[in-house]
Amino acid sequence: KNEVEQSPQNLTAQEGEFITINCSYSVGISALHWLQQHPGGGIVSLFMLSSGKKKHGRLIATINIQEKHSSLHITASHPRDSAVYICAVIEGNTPLVFGKGTRLSVIA
Amino acid sequence: DTGVSQDPRHKITKRGQNVTFRCDPISEHNRLYWYRQTLGQGPEFLTYFQNEAQLEKSRLLSDRFSAERPKGSFSTLEIQRTEQGDSAMYLCASSFGGGANYGYTFGSGTRLTVV
Numbered sequence: 001k002n003e004v005e006q007s008p009q010n011l012t013a014q015e016g017e018f019i020t021i022n023c024s025y026s027v028g029i030s031a032l033h034w035l036q037q038h039p040g041g042g043i044v045s046l047f048m049l050s051s052g053k054k055k056h057g058r059l060i061a062t063i064n065i066q067e068k069h070s071s072l073h074i075t076a077s078h079p080r081d082s083a084v085y086i087c088a089v090i091e092g093n094t095p096l097v098f099g100k101g102t103r104l105s106v107i108a
Numbered sequence: 109d110t111g112v113s114q115d116p117r118h119k120i121t122k123r124g125q126n127v128t129f130r131c132d133p134i135s136e137h138n139r140l141y142w143y144r145q146t147l148g149q150g151p152e153f154l155t156y157f158q159n160e161a162q163l164e165k166s167r168l169l170s171d172r173f174s175a176e177r178p179k180g181s182f183s184t185l186e187i188q189r190t191e192q193g194d195s196a197m198y199l200c201a202s203s204f205g206g207g208a209n210y211g212y213t214f215g216s217g218t219r220l221t222v223v
Contacts, residue, residue, distance in 0.1 A: 004150075033212065035214075042216030043151075043199065043214040045212060088151075095164070097153070098143075098150035098152070099150050100148070100149055100150045
């Protein structure tokens with residue numbers, strides 16, 4: 001079974017700071033998801049990656065398949081970015097395996 | 109299509125009661141997944157369906173839990189004789205196929221509180 005580790009578990013940043021959240025996994029995968037969860041809310045998919053890098057607005061996600069590692073970056077962070085960010089991996093046809101999440105608080 | 113819908117959003121029940129949750133996936137999606145998330149943890153897999161067939165069940169799914177997807181469309185998750193440890197967010201997701209590239213979409217979840 002894949003083990004998915006995220007770091008840090010909790011992160012507090014000042015508005016405008018550049019933020020990085022890391023995810024590592026133990027077994028080769030076919031793709032990795034970065035997900036966002038607001039308090040009391042459902043989960044929204046931000047990115048699905050199988051290689052390289054993707055960018056959407058102020059969010060950038062990268063993955064290194066050889067090193068089994070992915071990062072999610074947020075540029076010019078804003079209080080509305082405050083949420084839990086979850087990394088999840090998929091191997092072939094199996095259901096997603098999730099990390100425990102990183103709780104981000106951005107302070108104005 | 110409005111995405112994956114879950115009903116109810118919140119449920120408070122007394123210990124020992126039975127509860128049933130419903131999930132309506134995206135209509136084109138043939139796979140439907142149930143996950144459970146407790147406070148401070150990532151979601152954990154419970155079970156999934158391809159069309160009406162239940163393909164896999166986690167050992168987390170005790171005999172008090174049952175899930176169905178009778179016509180390959182909506183699904184129900186029933187918990188019998190609820191316990192306080194069942195308090196959690198129950199998340200449903202759907203996808204087409206099962207591979208990584210097929211529109212994995214989550215519902216807003218059903219938050220269960222057992223008192």
